[in-house]
Amino acid sequence: MPNHALFIRHLQTLVMLGSEESAALNALPMRFRDVRKHQDIFREGERVSESCIVLSGMVCRYKMAGDGRRQILSFHFPGDMPDLQSLNLSYMDHNLMALSPVRIGLIPHDDLRAAINRHEGVRNAVITRTLVDAAILRQWLVNLGRRTALERIAHLFCECYLRLQAMGHTERANFRLPLTQSELGDATGLSSVHVNRTMQELRRMGLISSNGNEHSILDWEQLRQKADFSPEYLHLRDTALDA
Amino acid sequence: MPNHALFIRHLQTLVMLGSEESAALNALPMRFRDVRKHQDIFREGERVSESCIVLSGMVCRYKMAGDGRRQILSFHFPGDMPDLQSLNLSYMDHNLMALSPVRIGLIPHDDLRAAINRHEGVRNAVITRTLVDAAILRQWLVNLGRRTALERIAHLFCECYLRLQAMGHTERANFRLPLTQSELGDATGLSSVHVNRTMQELRRMGLISSNGNEHSILDWEQLRQKADFSPEYLHLRDTALDA
DNA sequence: CGACAATTTGATCTGTCTCAACTATGGTGG
DNA sequence: CCACCATAGTTGAGACAGATCAAATTGTCG
Numbered sequence: 094m095p096n097h098a099l100f101i102r103h104l105q106t107l108v109m110l111g112s113e114e115s116a117a118l119n120a121l122p123m124r125f126r127d128v129r130k131h132q133d134i135f136r137e138g139e140r141v142s143e144s145c146i147v148l149s150g151m152v153c154r155y156k157m158a159g160d161g162r163r164q165i166l167s168f169h170f171p172g173d174m175p176d177l178q179s180l181n182l183s184y185m186d187h188n189l190m191a192l193s194p195v196r197i198g199l200i201p202h203d204d205l206r207a208a209i210n211r212h213e214g215v216r217n218a219v220i221t222r223t224l225v226d227a228a229i230l231r232q233w234l235v236n237l238g239r240r241t242a243l244e245r246i247a248h249l250f251c252e253c254y255l256r257l258q259a260m261g262h263t264e265r266a267n268f269r270l271p272l273t274q275s276e277l278g279d280a281t282g283l284s285s286v287h288v289n290r291t292m293q294e295l296r297r298m299g300l301i302s303s304n305g306n307e308h309s310i311l312d313w314e315q316l317r318q319k320a321d322f323s324p325e326y327l328h329l330r331d332t333a334l335d336a
Numbered sequence: 337m338p339n340h341a342l343f344i345r346h347l348q349t350l351v352m353l354g355s356e357e358s359a360a361l362n363a364l365p366m367r368f369r370d371v372r373k374h375q376d377i378f379r380e381g382e383r384v385s386e387s388c389i390v391l392s393g394m395v396c397r398y399k400m401a402g403d404g405r406r407q408i409l410s411f412h413f414p415g416d417m418p419d420l421q422s423l424n425l426s427y428m429d430h431n432l433m434a435l436s437p438v439r440i441g442l443i444p445h446d447d448l449r450a451a452i453n454r455h456e457g458v459r460n461a462v463i464t465r466t467l468v469d470a471a472i473l474r475q476w477l478v479n480l481g482r483r484t485a486l487e488r489i490a491h492l493f494c495e496c497y498l499r500l501q502a503m504g505h506t507e508r509a510n511f512r513l514p515l516t517q518s519e520l521g522d523a524t525g526l527s528s529v530h531v532n533r534t535m536q537e538l539r540r541m542g543l544i545s546s547n548g549n550e551h552s553i554l555d556w557e558q559l560r561q562k563a564d565f566s567p568e569y570l571h572l573r574d575t576a577l578d579a
Numbered sequence: 580c581g582a583c584a585a586t587t588t589g590a591t592c593t594g595t596c597t598c599a600a601c602t603a604t605g606g607t608g609g
Numbered sequence: 610c611c612a613c614c615a616t617a618g619t620t621g622a623g624a625c626a627g628a629t630c631a632a633a634t635t636g637t638c639g
Contacts, residue, residue, distance in 0.1 A: 159564040162482040166474045178467045181460060186471050186569045213453060217424060224421045227470040228429050231409045237480035238525030239405040273617060282481030284596055289619060321402040326429045530627055532587060
């Protein structure tokens with residue numbers, strides 16, 4: 094898929110875009126950058142003048158707490174715009190990192206801001222995107238605050254599955270997550286050891302199966318229930334909430 | 337302080353506003369509503385056509401997980417606009433509740449949207465406000481995922497203190513938080529019993545003292561260190577980061 | 580004063596962490 | 610093509626932070 098089409102589609106999972114808005118987005122200048130696995134894209138404290146779009150691979154945001162404890166804040170898939178906040182906030186308050194080899198597109202803030210100012214449709218799409226990111230963050234907060242290890246991991250899998258599906262990156266119930274168990278732990282507030290045991294439990298229960306980074310959901314309804322998952326918070330427009 | 341001035345000041349803690357923008361905000365129509373302690377203001381699933389502003393008292397957002405486990409997602413003080421997201425998302429994905437007797441102002445979405453569309457300054461202020469809310473959410477995520485009980489509570493106190501201070505609601509190192517220990521637990525992912533013991537520990541260490549809802553910070557620097565707190569994520573404009 | 584809510588205390592239990600070893604797995608260079 | 614090394618996954622044993630349960634104490638407000 095051409096680069097601009099990717100994030101236009103991503104916005105369309107939330108909001109309808111007319112041809113005028115699409116044209117405006119398509120006209121945005123974009124330069125490219127390839128990033129190695131586990132390399133930081135932006136660092137906390139940095140001042141940034143371009144917004145980035147994930148074109149291929151997987152990206153996460155994270156923060157460090159004292160002692161080198163790491164917390165992953167969000168995952169981002171192709172089409173995602175993981176740093177919309179840099180448009181309005183003067184410095185990064187977290188890091189952005191490649192979880193796999195990644196290709197990103199960079200759009201100068203000035204151009205993006207111009208498009209946002211000129212087109213109400215673009216503006217609303219970007220704002221909505223930002224708000225849904227926050228909604229996902231809130232759901233993660235519930236996960237970490239009030240759910241068991243099994244629920245946390247199951248919930249994360251449900252979420253990733255639906256988000257990937259909305260972008261057409263799943264086949265049947267299969268999808269790819271290039272994450273180590275240690276990274277899964279940093280996202281769910283668990284140790285890698287316990288992630289390991291919990292994944293085994295999920296497999297033993299017949300809910301998912303994995304080999305390497307390829308996962309598949311064997312029993313969506315059961316998984317959903319165990320995870321205490323319901324998809325409303327993703328605010329997906331309508332596409333494919335069946336599975 | 338007059339009602340509009342309250343949230344204008346609140347926006348000004350993040351962003352400078354010119355007289356044109358202030359005038360536009362001042363012109364917004366507002367109706368009022370008084371809410372009893374522990375009453376819901378908006379409920380999950382509801383469709384909302386007005387944005388609300390806290391005029392007095394304290395408000396929180398929360399979600400329920402299965403089994404009646406509750407997670408508080410954010411706290412809001414006078415001047416805050418706790419549901420900016422309802423402007424763009426069609427339904428609430430969480431609840432909004434009064435933690436104390438509360439007076440709120442309600443601004444019709446249409447009027448607010450008009451002001452946002454017309455004035456770039458207003459737009460940027462509101463977007464920035466939304467982004468900082470998300471930044472706070474991310475910090476809470478780090479708290480729940482990677483910090484001990486003591487750190488979580490200490491961190492929450494640091495944050496509330498600075499946010500209240502920015503709005504002029506502190507006297508010296510004293511401030512008021514109308515929260516039960518059980519609510520503190522729901523915000524920090526702990527049980528009320530453990531919150532109790534942790535607060536005692538903080539008092540014993542000479543970091544804070546409390547009677548009822550009145551708290552004071554006895555040793556800011558120590559508290560900050562124990563909490564692993566640094567205020568950058570609040571993106572406060574400059575005012576009073578001394579304490 | 581009575582009653583209900585919130586705080587405090589004690590005892591016990593458990594989910595998850597930590598530490599440490601062992602086993603794939605895959606990539607690299609000789 | 611194999612020996613090697615690093616990285617990721619797996620397993621076991623023990624420790625501990627924080628949960629749970631239950632009761633006692635202290636507000637607080639009509």
